[in-house]
Amino acid sequence: MKKPTHGGTRSDLFESLHDDIVISILCNLSSTASSPSDFIAILHTCKRLNKLGLHPLVLSKACSSALAVRAKNWCEEAHRFLKVCVNAGNTEAYYILGMIRFYCLQNRASGASLMAKAAIKSHALALYSLALIQFNGSGGKKNDKDLHAGVALCTRAACLGHTNALRELAHCLQDGYGVRKNIPKGRRLLMQANASEFSFVIKNKLKPSSNEMDFDSQLFNHGSIQMHQVNRFMVEWFGLKENNVACRGLRMCSNKACGRPETRINEFRRCSGCGKVKYCSRGCQAHDWRLHHKVECAPIEEWMGHAIDDVEEEENMNGVDYVVDDRTVGILGGIEI
Ligand SMILES: [Zn+2]
Numbered sequence: 644m645k646k647p648t649h650g651g652t653r654s655d656l657f658e659s660l661h662d663d664i665v666i667s668i669l670c671n672l673s674s675t676a677s678s679p680s681d682f683i684a685i686l687h688t689c690k691r692l693n694k695l696g697l698h699p700l701v702l703s704k705a706c707s708s709a710l711a712v713r714a715k716n717w718c719e720e721a722h723r724f725l726k727v728c729v730n731a732g733n734t735e736a737y738y739i740l741g742m743i744r745f746y747c748l749q750n751r752a753s754g755a756s757l758m759a760k761a762a763i764k765s766h767a768l769a770l771y772s773l774a775l776i777q778f779n780g781s782g783g784k785k786n787d788k789d790l791h792a793g794v795a796l797c798t799r800a801a802c803l804g805h806t807n808a809l810r811e812l813a814h815c816l817q818d819g820y821g822v823r824k825n826i827p828k829g830r831r832l833l834m835q836a837n838a839s840e841f842s843f844v845i846k847n848k849l850k851p852s853s854n855e856m857d858f859d860s861q862l863f864n865h866g867s868i869q870m871h872q873v874n875r876f877m878v879e880w881f882g883l884k885e886n887n888v889a890c891r892g893l894r895m896c897s898n899k900a901c902g903r904p905e906t907r908i909n910e911f912r913r914c915s916g917c918g919k920v921k922y923c924s925r926g927c928q929a930h931d932w933r934l935h936h937k938v939e940c941a942p943i944e945e946w947m948g949h950a951i952d953d954v955e956e957e958e959n960m961n962g963v964d965y966v967v968d969d970r971t972v973g974i975l976g977g978i979e980i
C-alpha cells in the first residue's frame with residue numbers, strides 16, 4: 644500500500660489520504676454510480692485514482708448501473724472489463740456476463756456456470772434466470788427440462804423477495820408443475836406476490852392514477868419489475884439485424900422488457916387467448932398482460948372458441964407442461980384489478 648505523503652511547502656490533502664481511505668470512497672462510488680461514465684470519469688482523473696479505481700475491492704462492489712454496456716458498443720474491451728469484475732468476485736458481473744454468454748454469445752455452459760456462481764451468493768435474479776432455464780430446458784432439448792430444480796431455484800429466489808419467482812412458484816403449486824399440487828397454497832402465494840407489488844407502490848409513494856396503464860407504467864419504471872440493464876442489453880442485442888433470431892425460426896419472449904430468445908423451436912408457450920404471442924415465463928406473461936397485451940389479445944368470444952386448440956400439441960400429448968392461460972393469470976394473478 645502506498646504511504647501517505649506530507650512533503651513540500653504545499654499541503655496536498657488528497658495525496659495525504661491513505662490508500663485505504665481512497666479505496667473506501669471509490670467502493671462507495673462504484674456501488675452507487677448511475678452509469679459507467681460516472682465511474683470511468685473518476686479513473687481518468689489521475690494516475691492514482693486510475694490505479695486504485697481498478698483495485699479488486701472497488702471492482703467487486705461495482706453496481707449493475709456501473710457495469711451497464713450497450714449491445715451496439717459490445718467489444719472485446721467491454722467483455723474484458725466484465726471478466727476483470729468477475730475475477731474480482733463481483734456478483735452482479737457474474738450474472739450480467741452469465742446472461743450475455745448464455746443467450747447472446749450462445750456459450751451456454753460458461754453462461755450457466757457464471758449464473759450459478761451468482762446464485763450461490765444469493766443473487767435473486769440469477770436464481771430466477773436459472774429456474775427459467777430449467778423450466779424451459781433452455782440450451783438443450785425438451786427432455787432436458789428439470790422441473791424440480793426449477794421449483795427449488797424459484798423457491799430460493801422467492802425467499803429473497805423476487806416477485807416473479809413467487810408468482811411462478813404459485814402457478815407451479817396450482818398446476819402441480821414440478822411440485823405436489825396445492826391450489827390453496829398457490830393462491831396464497833399469488834396474493835402475496837400482488838401484495839408485495841402493492842407494498843412497493845405504497846413505499847415509493849407512486850401516485851394513484853385513474854388510468855390503469857399509467858399506474859402500471861409507474862410500477863414498471865420505478866419498481867420491483869424495473870428492467871435490469873442486462874435485459875435492456877439483450878433486447879438491443881437481438882434487435883440488431885445480425886443477431887436476429889427469427890431467421891432461425893426462433894421467437895423472442897413477447898414481454899418487451901425481457902429480451903430472452905428461444906434457444907430451440909417452440910421452447911416458449913403461447914398465449915392461449917390469441918396464440919400470437921409467446922412468453923418465457925408466467926412472470927413475463929403477467930407483466931406484458933398488464934402493460935400491453937390486455938388490450939391486444941383476441942376478444943373473449945373468439946378466445947373461448949380456440950383456447951384449448953392453442954395449447955402446443957406436444958404439451959397436450961404428455962400432459963406434463965403447464966398451459967399459459969390468460970384466464971388463470973387474470974383471475975388468480977390479480978391482473979384484472
Ligand atoms: Zn393473447
Ligand SMILES: [Zn+2]
Pocket residue numbers: 896897898901902903922923924927
Ligand atoms: Zn420473458
